[in-house]
Amino acid sequence: MPISAERDERDDDHYDFAATQAKWAPIWEELKPFATSDPADTRPRKYVLDMFPYPSGDLHMGHAEVYALGDVVARYWRQQGFNVLHPIGWDSFGLPAENAAIKRGIDPRGWTYDNIAQQKKSMKLYATSFDWDRELHTSDPEYYKWTQWLFLQLHKKGLAYRKDSWVNWDPTDQTVLANEQVLPDGTSERSGAVVVKKKLTQWYFKITDYADRLLDDLNQLEGSWPAKVLNMQRNWIGRSIGADVDFVIEGRSERVTVFTTRPDTLYGTTFMVVAPDSDLAGELADGSTPEVQDAFREYLVQVQRSTEMERQATDREKTGIFLGRYAINPVNGERLPIWTADYVLADYGTGAVMAVPAHDQRDLDFARKFNLPVTVVIDTNAAVTGVIPVITQEMIDGTEELPALDPLSTGLALTGEGRLINSGTLNGLSKNNAIKRIIELLSVAGTGRAAKNYRLRDWLISRQRYWGTPIPIIHGADGAEIPVPEDQLPVRLPSTEGLDLKPKGTSPLGGATDWVNVPNPIDGTPARRDPDTMDTFVDSSWYFLRFLNPNDDTQAFDPREAEKWAPVDQYVGGVEHAILHLLYARFITKFLFDEGYVTFTEPFTALLNQGMVILDGAKMSKSRGNLVYFTEEVERHGVDAVRLTMAFAGPPEDDIDWHDVSPVGSAKFLARAWRMARDVTSAPEIDWKSGDAGLRRVTHRFLADAPALVESFKFNVVVARLMELVNATRKVIDTGAGAADAAVREAAEVTTVALNLFAPYTAEEMWSLLGYEPCVALVQWRKADASLLVAESVTAVVQVDGKVRDKLEVSPKVGNDDLEKLARESAAIVRSIGDREIIKVIVRAPKLVSFVTRAI
């Protein structure tokens, strides 16, 4: 809230944040304190990266948080003597621009770059310490040229390929989606529409080739990445270890392979199930009776009509039909009826499973519904009798174990540990030994082998939209996929002039006749460009490398610069990217490592995830009408107060409820700090050693503790400690040694340098009040004086039988023997021991003496 001018004149206690912002912004603009391009700079390097924004509208409170926190880290390392690369750019391709363009009949380019101009203005006001000379836009041809280059490298290695498959189709945005972009409830994370399945030919990146490395390398990040993100990535990749088993199918020459994590239960297989939407199901049905063919077709239609959400409901009644065909169990020759049911997924494993109803809940549910046999092959108790045994009172009390019950009658599959039964040579083995043994037996027989499977699927990267990186492939008349020669990159987006951007299921680029029709680069015959564009996550999968030399038009990035700066030392961003973006960037980094372009295999050495800014316990949204606006908050409280509030609100990874925090409180504190600096009357040259010893101790304890606190992201604790320091200094000014004391100046300077992390404008103003030239951002942190960290005396506690009975003021250097002697001499202790016998004495000088006694 602007303060009236008359008040300004009368009250010199008023800190005018607006004037301070206006004063320093242009000075910083000129001094460029955060430029990193000086080749003569010999300081050690750090690469601190904040996730770059998508430019929609102006900055919001989420941006305010991430950029405030990332800036604390960047400013901190700079003050520790590092040359800090802290760049910013724009993730500027994507659907919102295109949708806005369609709605208003304008060019997505204009919309995007106008937004960027607005956000850039806000970002500069927000005083984030970016090196603006390295700014980039993923939608510039100078950038996407290299995204296309990356595609071609992947294509060369067979890691970018086209396949025909069932894909996620967003009927609102009229485009395909990656699995990662479909929410667990089956809706699109972008449009909110219910995603449907469609069979289409699309481009994929073969990320599954890297599944093991993407999973195993997470171990290197343990401790440096949030446990939550590591957990999410592990779940997402979802490696299962087991075996492939080959089954002969009657009336079919090829065998069918199934994947199982429980090959030990192979003898318990009583039927086989194949996914209805798999090729195998169709083929097996075709080879069956006409009745089966009809039933199958009807069932398939019914399955495909159901949405992902319906299909994923776990408590749903099982459905399926018998295909009239049989498989042969390779270990005992039993005939297994083959069914099709939608609880088996076409795109996991081989789309077929061996059903072991006794030991798998899903198979048991199915078997019970369709009256299929159940064979128990693991004795999860002393005996499986097949009848429900008597439950004793001891079993109910839990003092005696419940017996294993017959799955067919209880409806509960036996998933516990036990000994193998009804399993030929496996009988008597434990589960783990049986798994080992059966894999050996199958391998020898050539009917099976150890195998792994992943939840992770290949990354679908083509999109039927305009505003993205064109896929640099030309399709020959003969169907050949011809990569655009690298010297012809970039394949520029054609102008939107005359193009219909409206979603219609095929790419608008297909309508750009002049652009699409090109001669075949090999023989000059008529050919067509691929009309699809890439998922914007491809753009952002490598942007951290482009920042190293964003204007180089000869290569994507300079490996020598990568050697110097990369990988990113500290990455900062929202947990909403815990899977998608981070997984893709890790994949691309590993690929570039394999190709020899980089020397590291993980792009982000450390990761800080900030939480969300919420209001009254709920996510902010327009529809809820609970928006807090960035510009309003900054105008009302000032940039520094907003930034400080973000840091002070709590641990960065927790959500910030704007209702619970107080930018007003932050502003008060900043004013208090400013007054402290203003009140200092000593000259900069004053000898600090002459200052008040008590205040100096507080100052140096702060200096000693703060670095570890910042490095472990406990920014809120650092701010609380700064508040203590300012309070202590105020006390000395008002009621102690006074404003001229050297310790006051020392405390004020230390506060100012530290405050630069959170409140750069106020810190710069304070630095100026203290008699220095800008920029405080480049001032180095002082080291704590160790001699001031030791207290003159400490309180030792004397306990008798665990209870505190006396306290002694002793020197911190007191020895164990001396301390024990002092304790034994204490009248209070003598009294409380009385006539009891001391049987043990524990001494931990200088903190504690503990007597353990017993009655004589």
Next chain:
RNA sequence: GCCUCUGUAGCUCAGUGGAAGAGCAAUUCCGUCCUAAGGAAAUGGCCGGGGGUUCGAAUCCCUCCAGGGGCACCA
């Protein structure tokens, strides 16, 4: 259902074996022409519950309860 994180003052959080802490808010007092920006003081706690280990537990172990997050018909 499986995996995972977290429960300490009204709020946000420190404290990882040795006397329960900080900041903010609230309270009272002093100051002020006014003020949502001044100063001071005192208050505030079965450290989620129970059990165990220990001379001693917020801290280590077991168990239960509550909350957050992720995965989930993935064979």
